[in-house]
Amino acid sequence: MGPRSVRGGPGAAALADPDGSSALHIYGQHPRQVAELHLPSRRRTDGVAVLVHGGFWRAGPPDGGRAYDRRLQDHVAVDLLRAGIPVWLVDYRAVGQGGGWPATLADAAAALDLLVAVAPAAGLDASRAVVVGHSAGGQVAAWSAGRHLLPEGAPGASPALRPLAVVAQAGVLDLVAAHAADLGRGAVAGLLGGSPREVEERYAHASPAALVPACAPVLAVTGDLDEVVPPDQGELYAQAARTAGATDVRVALVRGEGHSAHLDPTSQCWALTRAVVLAALQVR
Structure with missing residues (x-):
């Protein structure tokens, strides 16, 4: 099934103001193979903020609590819409729901690249996309800026979308080190x-720290009280990027x-x- 669009859709009422608009874009048959485009009523840029949710690539917590899906980003999405910034809210198949290797990364790439096809009809410029991801979504965000380095045949190779800037919020950015530290208990x-010993090539194709230098500036931001994804993940990524010649990683x-x-708009x-999103999109 090819991509298709549905006006409104899940989350649209919560995010769009009365004069804005929302559409659900479907890129596969699974319910998580979707992305939402939300347009503010008073648009201040033709660029786009792309938001990628976290959750250690899983469908939800073991106790069956709130799902790890695009709804995790609703509050910060509203904040960006109020600032006049269009939002592309992506989802992907999770581990345990048809995801894992290579499906999760293939979905992330498809959701990102779909923006390139959707943007012109909405009056948007996909070359001015800032990709923001939280936790596991931070892996996707930083990975999106390294996809141009992937060999042919790897999930996500030959990207249609190359981000203008990236923010990895508590991102899992060095997958080898994250595995060694047992982040997310085997995530x-x-x-x-x-x-890494068993599937070395997969780590090379999925870990942002292995896909450097990025094609865009990257900010890795973490709270010092974060006990889920430690701050050293950002430092390890930055070290790898600088060793590879990057000068625009912070x-x-x-x-x-x-x-x-990271999901609290007052934090x-x-x-x-x-600030990174507004600066990159030249919104003042």
């Missing part, structure tokens, strides 16, 4: 199907905030992210 092995450590602060973590 990386769950995504890639094994350890790391920010926010005092007194934890993992969920300092979000303020840093928001």
Whole structure:
């Protein structure tokens, strides 16, 4: 099934103001193979903020609580819409729901690249897309800026969308180190199907730290109270990027905030992210 669009759709009423608009874009048969385009009533840019949710690439917590899906980003999406910035809210198949290797990364790439096809009809410029991802979504965001380095045949190779800038919010950015630290209690092995020794090539094709230098400036921001994804993930990515010759990678450590602060539009973590988005899209 090829991509198709549905006006409105899940989340549209919560995010669009009465004079704005929303559309659900479907790129596959699974319910998670979708992306939402939300347009503010008073648009201040033809660029787009792309938001990618986290959750360690899983469908939800073991106790069956709130799903790990695009709805996690609703509050910060509203904040960007109020600032006049269009939002592309992406989803993808999770581990345990048809995801894992290579499906999750293939979905992420398809959702990102679909914006290039959708943007012109909405009066948007997909070459001016800032990709923001939280936690596992931070992996996707930073990975999106390294896809041009992927060999032919790898999931996500030959990208249609190349971000203007990237913010990885508590991103899982070095998958080898994340596996060694057992982040998410086996989350990386769950995504890639094994350890770095068992599936070395998959780590090389999925880890942002292996796909450097990026094609765009990258900010890795983490709260110093984050016990889910430690700040050293950002430092490891930055070290790898600088060794590869990158000069436009930054790391920010926010005092007194934890993992969920990135989803709170009143937090300092979000303020840093928001500033990058507005600056990249030249919104003042």
